[in-house]
Amino acid sequence: MATSNGSSASADNKTAEKVLSAASRLFYANGVRAVGIEWIVAESGVAKTSLYRHFQTKDELVAAFLEREDHEFWEQWDEVVAAAPDDPTAELMALLAWIGGRVSRDGYRGCPQINVAAEFADAEHPARRIRRRHKAAMLERLRVLVRRIGVIRPDDTAMQLALLIDGAFTSDGRLTKAGAVRILQNGADALIGHLRANERNSRAARQGSGKRRRIVS
Template sequence: MKKGEQAQGAAPDTRERILRTASELFYREGTRAVGVDLIVAKSGVAKTSLYRHFATKDDLIEAFLLREDEDFWQHWDAVAAEHKGAPREELDAQLQWIGDRIARPGYRGCPQINIAAEYADDKHPARKVAVAHKRELRRRLAELAGAMHVDEPETFALRFGTIIDGALSSGRALHAQGPARFLQALAQMLIPTKKPKRKSAPL
């Protein structure tokens, strides 16, 4: 391989560089506070290059949220694969990494919740991604609840999905023992423990 070809292969893809830069800025500062000129300056690309890959800023915001969505579900799927056939243990493990995510340095809240707060228009492409993400979270929680034989799994999913959203929004501030312990303790409260049936006395 020629030297020039090696350099070209090693250089980050322009679209990925733009998206990575925009994602960092959007998450830290909010999408409305970040303009295209700042993204261009920080990513070191020409504005024409940005618009070649993202026709509008809204397209870039949507791509940012899709990137966050993919990362979230990749983590979830990896945990699920480690706990096949053990839904209760899987739920605890899912809550552990979500709690760790909240506790990490630089955490600025749930990107989906942040976007939903910034864009009230249901037709906005990024808001659609955010709504679909929360719908998928409830679906997966209902699936786990069903596997644990919880009564009314959809109700459990709605309740616990709301709790997770609350933890994602409040961050570390409200959880003295850490977000993971907070979520796991609430899960324990919401999942009823079935008492063994009492044997009838012999006649």
């Protein structure tokens, strides 16, 4: 059903892969409109002809970039979840530790979905569509998670967590690694703890949260 290629979405060909990886780097670092095709050609070491053999238009290349980003994001998300203890609160904290580390890395330039989508006015542009789907997926995953945690208004709480995370994505270097993780985890703890359904679990979790927050560093 798929090629033997172990890599991620699209770019099953080696030439296409060189193009897509170079384009991804350049798009992310400079913005889509600031990167011309010739720049991608130079950086990828692939002929312009070949580039257009695999991607008919620049927009298609942009879409492939975002699709891959989306795919890799959920791949890592699932890995973090798999490594976390089977407790929804611990799962959330592990995810926030991962995100905190991600946004405080050197050269982090924000969420590619947000950045790229902002460059296109048409709401039906591929970039806008992929971004909507990506963000809807995150919100849905957070909903499932906070329902398992057992908060009173899971939809609102999930959205609050989504806003917190998207805010971190656009923090633009204002967060150090330690600070990012602490701020995200304590913030989430307040958001879920405040409205937790069963007060017993709530109290216990708040006491033990100091340990649980450190599961993924």
